[in-house]
Amino acid sequence: MGNKALNKKALSDALARRLPAYYRHVCIMLAEGKQTVTSGELAKRVGNTSAQVRQDFFTCGGVENYHPDTLKNWLSDLLGIKEEHHMVVVGAGNLGRAIISFKDFNNDGFFIDAVFDNNLMLDGMQVCGIPVLNVATLDEYLAANRTDIVVIATPANVAEDILDKAIRGGVKGVWNFAPVDLRSNEAIEVQNVHLSDSLLTLSFRINEKEHWKSEN
Amino acid sequence: MGNKALNKKALSDALARRLPAYYRHVCIMLAEGKQTVTSGELAKRVGNTSAQVRQDFFTCGGVENYHPDTLKNWLSDLLGIKEEHHMVVVGAGNLGRAIISFKDFNNDGFFIDAVFDNNLMLDGMQVCGIPVLNVATLDEYLAANRTDIVVIATPANVAEDILDKAIRGGVKGVWNFAPVDLRSNEAIEVQNVHLSDSLLTLSFRINEKEHWKSEN
DNA sequence: TAGATTGTTAATCGATTAACAATC
DNA sequence: TAGATTGTTAATCGATTAACAATC
Numbered sequence: 001m002g003n004k005a006l007n008k009k010a011l012s013d014a015l016a017r018r019l020p021a022y023y024r025h026v027c028i029m030l031a032e033g034k035q036t037v038t039s040g041e042l043a044k045r046v047g048n049t050s051a052q053v054r055q056d057f058f059t060c061g062g063v064e065n066y067h068p069d070t071l072k073n074w075l076s077d078l079l080g081i082k083e084e085h086h087m088v089v090v091g092a093g094n095l096g097r098a099i100i101s102f103k104d105f106n107n108d109g110f111f112i113d114a115v116f117d118n119n120l121m122l123d124g125m126q127v128c129g130i131p132v133l134n135v136a137t138l139d140e141y142l143a144a145n146r147t148d149i150v151v152i153a154t155p156a157n158v159a160e161d162i163l164d165k166a167i168r169g170g171v172k173g174v175w176n177f178a179p180v181d182l183r184s185n186e187a188i189e190v191q192n193v194h195l196s197d198s199l200l201t202l203s204f205r206i207n208e209k210e211h212w213k214s215e216n
Numbered sequence: 217m218g219n220k221a222l223n224k225k226a227l228s229d230a231l232a233r234r235l236p237a238y239y240r241h242v243c244i245m246l247a248e249g250k251q252t253v254t255s256g257e258l259a260k261r262v263g264n265t266s267a268q269v270r271q272d273f274f275t276c277g278g279v280e281n282y283h284p285d286t287l288k289n290w291l292s293d294l295l296g297i298k299e300e301h302h303m304v305v306v307g308a309g310n311l312g313r314a315i316i317s318f319k320d321f322n323n324d325g326f327f328i329d330a331v332f333d334n335n336l337m338l339d340g341m342q343v344c345g346i347p348v349l350n351v352a353t354l355d356e357y358l359a360a361n362r363t364d365i366v367v368i369a370t371p372a373n374v375a376e377d378i379l380d381k382a383i384r385g386g387v388k389g390v391w392n393f394a395p396v397d398l399r400s401n402e403a404i405e406v407q408n409v410h411l412s413d414s415l416l417t418l419s420f421r422i423n424e425k426e427h428w429k430s431e432n
Numbered sequence: 433t434a435g436a437t438t439g440t441t442a443a444t445c446g447a448t449t450a451a452c453a454a455t456c
Numbered sequence: 457t458a459g460a461t462t463g464t465t466a467a468t469c470g471a472t473t474a475a476c477a478a479t480c
């Protein structure tokens with residue numbers, strides 16, 4: 001079942017970012033009861049060209065056929081969401097709480113097992129049904145409980161420290177919301193979210209368009 | 217003061233995403249009291265090469281000198297954050313509340329003026345100090361109050377509808393957190409965030425690495 | 433001055449698009 | 457069968473990297 005293409009070298013970031021969109025739209029089409037998906041139809045939905053869809057699928061090793069269930073299954077395999085993912089969230093502030101209660105990803109097998117915070121008042125309480133633990137016990141927790149992903153929802157200045165703990169704890173990935181650029185390495189995969197950056201990019205595009213318009 | 221480069225054509229997405237990181241790190245270096253920034257030092261911080269930093273700055277029209285204040289100023293201009301941005305959030309659920317209380321972007325001149333929700337129980341109340349209004353009055357509000365950016369923090373099925381209202385209201389940009397791919401057009405700039413997609417990309421990278429390791 | 437750094441052009445590299453024979 | 461769609465290779469396009477004279 002292993003994909004030969006995966007052995008070569010890491011797929012490009014652009015492609016790695018398109019895969020979830022393919023998955024999302026295939027799920028929608030499946031829910032709509034579509035009997036078949038074409039590269040053209042999928043492309044239209046994700047805002048792509050059919051050539052790119054076919055090329056992407058080819059790069060990822062190819063899929064047997066374009067029935068929505070086959071595709072969904074194949075993409076699930078690729079995205080690694082056939083197995084459950086156990087996560088902990090570090091930081092029980094607004095952002096942490098939003099992530100906890102953001103259950104869009106629950107159906108894909110992601111589970112939040114615990115929340116860690118440095119506010120001892122919260123120790124032993126629950127936030128949105130998830131137990132809050134003292135962040136001082138994170139190392140200990142990770143040693144005792146298989147955890148795949150650590151979500152960092154702390155201020156910037158402690159993010160690096162949490163990353164180190166995650167690495168020591170043998171965690172596979174970090175989903176980082178703190179405004180620092182944590183780096184992936186052989187030990188761990190990191191996905192930085194940077195909400196503010198995304199707002200600034202929007203602002204840049206607005207600004208760009210205005211200059212463009214006024215000077216044409 | 218207008219940048220010639222901006223007249224040509226829209227800058228690449230890759231570059232548009234790097235600009236906020238440059239800005240963020242220049243601000244940090246300024247706060248650290250650095251007297252000067254070099255393309256090499258900045259590159260190291262953003263995880264880049266010095267050649268790319270110089271090329272990016274060149275593409276954006278060039279900056280006079282590398283003093284941190286000059287750079288910060290120049291980047292602010294580019295990103296359009298010299299002026300205030302007035303925003304409203306649609307959706308007062310967990311995500312909406314998280315965005316409201318996420319004040320990382322306040323210092324860059326972004327202000328949230330109101331929150332809209334379809335839950336009439338909330339009408340007239342406040343969420344994190346921001347007044348909640350009935351979403352049925354959004355059109356009316358946008359007609360009366362200059363608003364630059366609409367933040368969509370609603371379920372997927374109404375996102376398109378809010379986008380239309382934003383366009384009718386003459387808003388410049390939409391920051392979309394609903395899991396649908398809204399598209400930019402001449403009327404409006406859209407930035408889709410897709411938190412779930414980003415988690416799936418992380419999962420993909422973890423999966424990719426595991427296959428890779430085990431088969432080498 | 434010498435060493436380092438920049439601005440800018442040219443070369444390289446990789447990603448997207450086009451093309452088209454094979455398949456559905 | 458004919459038309460549409462795929463898988464795959466080749467061509468194009470654009471972004472990153474390298475190079476280096478000019479400047480700090």
